[in-house]
Amino acid sequence: MxxxxxxxxxxxxxxxxxxxxxxxxxxxxxxxxxxxxxxxAATSAGDIKIQNASVVTQPDLNAKGPAVVTATVFNNGAKDQKLTAISVNGTGQSAKLSPAGGSAGAITVPAGGSVVIGGQGNASAVLASGREAVQDGNLQPLTFSFSSAGKVELGAYVVPAKAYFEGYGPSQVPQPSGSASPSGSASPSESASPSESGKPKAGAGSASPKASASAH
Known part of the structure; x- marks a missing residue:
């Protein structure tokens, strides 16, 4: 070869x-x-499965105000389950829960179905003092409490309401704490009045009638 x-x-x-x-x-x-x-962020416990969990804060880093928890919760069981609480571990804070189109209260996850938390027209979970409870970029441990499945823990990413998360951010967006106020603008009293600015000054080179007559 x-x-x-x-x-x-x-x-x-x-x-x-x-x-x-x-x-x-x-x-x-x-x-x-x-x-x-x-x-x-995703986890499961019994018939409950949680996916895409995030904590969405104010878009401006210096702005103080609420944050929201977003997630999709699945119920693979034969009976409805209620999400009764979402707490931020280590802070003592819990989110205010509201079903879609309803007042504050537990969120029902239907049997064999799912619930989206966060975003327009969906159920909501609002942290009143979000900036004090979480920090952007962290993996924040949360506890979801259910009527049958009990407590389910997972780590949720903390992100500002920008880009993809803009539509899922807090509905209340306050101004940044260091924003400038219009109090530094000049008041009308400080500007010169038209009567003073247009009034000729005495002895500024204008000849009097007597001086012009004697010249002739």
Missing amino acids: SRSLRRGVLAATVLSLSIASLSACGAGNDAQTLQVKPDN
Whole structure:
């Protein structure tokens, strides 16, 4: 066998082994590609599953005011469950819950269905002192309390109401605490009045009638 032919056979063998290795990685229930998980906060306990949990704060870092908790809650059971509380671990703060289109109170997660928390027209969970309770960029532990499933804990990402999260942010957006006030503008009394500015000054070069007559 010539040297060039041996090189061709060796290259073909290496290529076939590489293809076989890649095929093995993607085959079966334990394939590596099946173990890739999305980068969002999610957990499950019994019939309850929580996905895409976030705490959305004011868009301006210096603004003080409420924050909101957003999440999608699934109920795989045969009976309705009620979400009775969402608390921020370590702060003593709990969110004010409101069903979609209703007053404050527990949020019902229907059997075999789901509930979206946050966003226009959906159920809401509002933290009255969000800026004091959480910090942007943190992974904040939260506890969801359900009527049957009990307490379910997970870490939620804390993000400002910008870009993708703009439509899910707090409905009440106060002005930043360091915003300038219009009190520094000049008052009308400080500006010169038209009568004074247009009035000629005595002795400013204007000749009197007697002086012009004597000149002739």
